[in-house]
Amino acid sequence: MNIKYFFGRALEVLEHFKEHVVVTAKWLLFAVVSGLVIGLVGTGFFMATRWAAQTRADLPWLIYFLPLGGVIIVWLYRMLHDENSTGTNLVLSAIHSGEEIPLKMAPLIFISTVITHLLGGSAGREGAALQLGGSIGNELGRLFKFDQKDQHIMIMCGMSAAFSALFGTPLAASIFSMEVVSVGIMHYAALVPCVVAALIAQKVALYFGATYEVFAIPEIPEFNLVTAIIIGGFALLCALVCIFFVICLHQGEKFYHHFFKNRYVRIVVGGVIIILLTLLVGDQTYNGTGINYIAKFMEGEVIPPAFLLKIIFTALTLGAGFKGGEIVPTFFIGASFGVLFGQAIGFSPVLCAAVGMGAVFCGVTNCPISSLLICFEMFGFEGMPYYLLSIALCYVLSGYYGLYSSQKIVYSKYKTTFVNHQTHQ
Secondary structure, three states: HHHHHHHHHHHHHHHHHHHHHHHHHHHHHHHHHHHHHHHHHHHHHHHHHHHHHHHHOOOOHHHHHHHHHHHHHHHHHHOOOOOOOOOOOHHHHHHHHOOOOOHHHHHHHHHHHHHHOOOOOOOOOOHHHHHHHHHHHHHHHHHHHOOHHHHHHHHHHHHHHHHHHOOOOOOHHHHHHHHEEOOOOOOOHHHHOOOOHHHHHHHHHHOOOOOOOOOHHHHHHHHHHHHHHHHHHHHHHHHHHHHHHHHHHHHHHHOOOHHHHHHHHHHHHHHHHHHHHHHHHHHOOOOOOOOOHHHOOOOOOOOOHHHHHHHHHHHHHHHOOOOOEEEOOOOOOOHHHHHHHHHHHOOOOHHHHHHHHHHHHHHHHHHHHHHHHHHHHHOOOOOOOHHHHHHHHHHHHOOOEEOOOOOOEEEEEOOEEEEEEOOOO
């Protein structure tokens, strides 16, 4: 009897294991395909945005064509009947509710983001990469005739691949696409395809010459009660910066929509405003992604209003209808604010810049695990206690504000309570 039971259980275990192997093999295959396809597209996008930034740096007068570039962007979206596209929000909604992501989103966001960067709009590229990867991942799911649930995994897989190709952080990219969808839960079913696609996409990008920023922090102070209190206070201030940035982004969009109903007029006015602000500032520090200036912040150099000016430039650019992401501007804001804080109190401005980048990224995306991982990949593990404490505190203190209106707060940040509502705008 015991022998029969033993063999019966063994056969049952083997049957289950076989199912697991088949499912894993399936996702490995499709993750490899996604990583290769989206890695190639993401590499092209990386090269195009890098070319745009370098060309504008060499030809600063290109900024005077920003209103014309805006007209081209609006015309492209109108021509392809995608005027009401909500960008990254549509990608998140597709995972929640099964909304369709049109494949045309990929070329539209690719071209329009390059135009925005070339002509001096203040925007990032990783947010655009999420749209790019989500759109292509969704189309691959349709091509493979996946059901709706598997198609959702393909969207997350595509997001991870594109994020990894653009930013070179496969660890954070693998988790971010699962974490950003719903605050409080993660879809671990997507873990294997997201990890594999992210790793392959990064290797593809590196093979074709992509380069990524990695920053060294020369001296990290000892983590003790005093330094913990300092970082705790800094995290509180970062949470306020996060809330202010999110409110500015959404109110900027509402401002344009309220006063300028016509999309062409709206984006032309926005372009003119950015030109005037640039002339007022006297240089183009706050145009484009600002990634080059983050390197200067990591050397302890900053002017006091830098973080505030980047918030204003980015809100006025994206609110007008120009395309791009919010993530690199978020890093710019966090790094510049961190240096300012460190200089003000005499505490390692370079470490504060790194901590600020992680904390502000967490506060606006509500993704603490991804934020911690991205700090490890960009700055190393030595500052772990500082990143860990600041990200945890900023996650809680920033409340339910967030960049993406389609992001769902499934469980409360403060209790083990199911809340299921949208982020605050």
